[in-house]
Amino acid sequence: MKVVTEFAELMSRLEECRRKVDEALDKWMPREDEIPSVLHKAMRYSVFAGGKRLRPFLVLESCKVVGGDEEKALPAACAVEVLHTYTLVHDDLPSMDNDDFRRGKPTCHKVFGEGMAILCGDALQNLAFELLATKLPEQGVSAEVALKCIAALAQATGSRWLIGGQALDITEQAKGYSDRSPEKVSLIHERKTAALMQACCVIGGLIGDANEEQLNALKNFGYWLGLAFQITDDILDEIGDPEKLGKSVGKDKQQKKLTYTMVFGLEKSRQMADEAVKKAVEALSIFGNEAKMLRILAQFILERQS
């Protein structure tokens, strides 16, 4: 019963965060009638396709956990979502994962064409940095902290981490995924998923004026949460409900992709997700009740169905 109540509380906080972030995004993104209209339509189509806004939630909660004002972190929450969306738009392209559906809707290039989808992704990446550089100071964040946030996001999503993970994936795909070592799986997924989630927690902490110890705790939490999220993602691709997921399942298996379930099997993957969530929760041990939502979120990752 306790778990059910806690999840309900989390759902309500997630929903509140989604509403707040979507409202800010609507205000801060170029309107559809601004030139060039098609590009701005594509950007809004992709951003408002109905994500859970998990990454913005991590930013806002990490800021609150260290006693910060979550209003100040709102531009950063929007920035990480916009950046996450760009990676999805580019990942879905025919020359990458070639996906036709995302969150239950036709992917960006299916609706707007391939060239426009590439530009849409480019513009969203750009917008993420613009939001950090222009809107954080407007919310009262110091230039020093805003700059640190930009550096953290750029590093986590650059060629060594997020984009690097996608590049490794492409390279391995070209080799027919012949190297199926556990190390290779970790190498890819740490980069593709964990790096950005970790950056979200760090950025929230920075804006909340976290000390070194707190920043470190948030960093570790973000890493293990990201890993748990990726492992359950792989599990859902194997056993999930396509209706609830809003995308086709079994595709990783078909393509013999390097997923946790494909390399470690379903049972071992579940254990690994369990273990990662435990470590995520342990990382929060320096915090008291203020980290309750982050702890519930980690548990929720294990139970999620979409």
Add this chain to the structure above:
Amino acid sequence: MKVVTEFAELMSRLEECRRKVDEALDKWMPREDEIPSVLHKAMRYSVFAGGKRLRPFLVLESCKVVGGDEEKALPAACAVEVLHTYTLVHDDLPSMDNDDFRRGKPTCHKVFGEGMAILCGDALQNLAFELLATKLPEQGVSAEVALKCIAALAQATGSRWLIGGQALDITEQAKGYSDRSPEKVSLIHERKTAALMQACCVIGGLIGDANEEQLNALKNFGYWLGLAFQITDDILDEIGDPEKLGKSVGKDKQQKKLTYTMVFGLEKSRQMADEAVKKAVEALSIFGNEAKMLRILAQFILERQS
């Protein structure tokens, strides 16, 4: 004779700038052996394909014109070149301009494949912002100024400007370029070329601690120089030497693209380029001899053959 000597002086300054910027880029870009190696190879292949480094030159010279130290502006000079390179890599893609050669070498997707070229562009865009956020402070630029530089670059290259210009181009291409009005040509080219060159001058000025009047002058100079550059680019596509240009010519004409020469004719385009250069030079009237190189550059734009 005076002009010949002046151009020789400019060439020597451009060469000095190229050497300095390439050295810094080599130091600040991920090495080829860093994971993922293929991605880092693609990034270096594209950045070191032998450009003129005109945009970095604008950053450094604009900084010097207002009495600033050009060493401080070096990270920004590298950032604008890296950003410019990403736009070329993405523009050359099959779903965009579909170009096989650039600067006399096979384009990025021809060598590394389409997916990797998309990621290469993404990573270069990212790196531009990372350089501004991490290297400017190391060179002694204040957080406030670094943040202003990031905002200026993000705005100039976002969905309303640089990327917007490319989006307009794609949209008009899909319509078979049926609207051949002068307004449409300006709308596209102000965005595709002038916006970034303008931002280069503004960023150089910001780092050199320019006052409002100086910033405004540099902004106007960058705009007119960018326009002149684009018009001569269109002229060169019509009458240029493919050997000197390192790319095929006549392609715009073949595709009935919206270029200045196609809409206004060769003679009128030459007049327009002349006019733009005049306005660029006029914008510098508040400066004395310290703006000599920028003035010569504007003249040189008219005479260039590549």
